[in-house]
Amino acid sequence: MGTGVIAVAITDRMALFEMSIAAQVFGLERLDLMDPWYELRMCAADPGVTRVEHGFVVDTPYGLDALEDADTVIVPGLDPKEVTAGTVDPRLIPAVLAAHARGARMVSLCTGAFALAEAGLLDGRRATTHWRYADLMRSRYPKIEVDPAVLYVDDGDVLTSAGVSAGIDLCLHLIRTDLGADIANQVARRMVVQAHRAGGQAQYIEAPMPRSTGDGLGPLLQWATENLDQQLTVTQLARTAGLSTRTLARRFTEATGTTPLRWLHAERLTRARQLLESTDLPVERISQLCGMGTAGNLRHHFTREVGVTPMTYRRSFQP
The missing domain is CATH 1.10.10.60 (Homeodomain-like)
Structure with a gap:
């Protein structure tokens, strides 16, 4: 695929960390590794500035219509309240559908998968999200094969990552796919992270406590x-x-x-x-x-x- 345009779809109160992963991996020019590097575009329903998690304000000069011109669209983690209530910004859904229809590679980080799920892009596919929200996704979208144990799922034109830092693993995977393992490894070293993490999200899932029914057991x-x-x-x-x-x-x-x-x-x-x-x-x-x-x-x-x-x-x- 080469480098191309990476469009990050940003909504109000979006997760700051996952958004910064995309900015760090694709927004920082690394012309000594590849020239041209990726072009990063921050896109929002209301272009200008968007208030994300913890009160941070992000410069978002592009509208969601810019997703259609991107080679790759990344949806970072959504506001937890939106995820729980099932109230994904309705303006985001037609934008990601139009981008996918035109042939863009669709990527979600953490709970950003709920936006792709709401758009129907994960129906009939294997996908992942943060393990704490896996059961919710499974019950709300029964057509999705939810795998809470892995760090990310590459299903060709649609890719999803697990919780929080697993977004780094998926973004490095995108570079590995586009530009090769050597460049991906160099980016990982500069970020002081592992190029390949062993195992998956399962090793971080809390072991559930047995339910108590007061039956004397x-x-x-x-x-x-x-x-x-x-x-x-x-x-x-x-x-x-x-x-x-x-x-x-x-x-x-x-x-x-x-x-x-x-x-x-x-x-x-x-x-x-x-x-x-x-x-x-x-x-x-x-x-x-x-x-x-x-x-x-x-x-x-x-x-x-x-x-x-x-x-x-x-x-x-x-x-």
């Missing part, structure tokens, strides 16, 4: 979390709770939304994450303390669920 859950280093079975859990295995399974699903064994598995991985973040214990010892047996077993399940190996995860959270 609290003491059993507490006991189980204190004995994760033991090889716990459903029979043992049922005996501890004074229930039959069938009754335990039913009440467990009602209380936690999952089965006893799946709950135990999730708790073991949560314990492993906590130990990797807060201790220098070897992986072999951590696997024993969380009841995963061997280091190989922990690596297998941890990598499958989190997207990175235990040691890579540890490096992400420890200095």
Whole structure:
């Protein structure tokens, strides 16, 4: 695609950080790397100045009609209140549709995906957004295959990034696609970031706490979390709770939304994450303390669920 025109679609109270990612990556001329570099245009429904997040005012000399002339259109993160309420600026929707119809590459950063979703550009596609809003996107737009675990999704002419700093990963990916890996790597070094981050957004998703229904399983859950280093079975859990295995399974699903064994598995991985973040214990010892047996077993399940190996995860959270 070469460099070309990058148009950033800006609305009121838009996320400052994601917008600044686009400005830093594409707006700073790097003529020693490529001449010409990208041309960045800041576009808004009301050209002039636009007040974005935290009261900052951005010079927006172009209107949204300028999106149609762009090679790439970037929609940064939206105002969280707009996302929650489903009130994306209606002037943005026809503008992104017109740009896409003309052949522009459409890119969203973080919750900017909700604007593309509202325009129908993500229907039938795999896409991502900030993990905190993934369930909302999935329920509001059921035609989208929402993947909350990755850093970004490249679906050809439409690309979406996960939460906040994942926008850097996607913007570097755009440079890599347009200009090659060498230039993308040099830009990453100048920004003092990794050219390729291992894994995805999954390693930053908070482990959900089990739902409480007041059915008396609290003491059993507490006991189980204190004995994760033991090889716990459903029979043992049922005996501890004074229930039959069938009754335990039913009440467990009602209380936690999952089965006893799946709950135990999730708790073991949560314990492993906590130990990797807060201790220098070897992986072999951590696997024993969380009841995963061997280091190989922990690596297998941890990598499958989190997207990175235990040691890579540890490096992400420890200095």
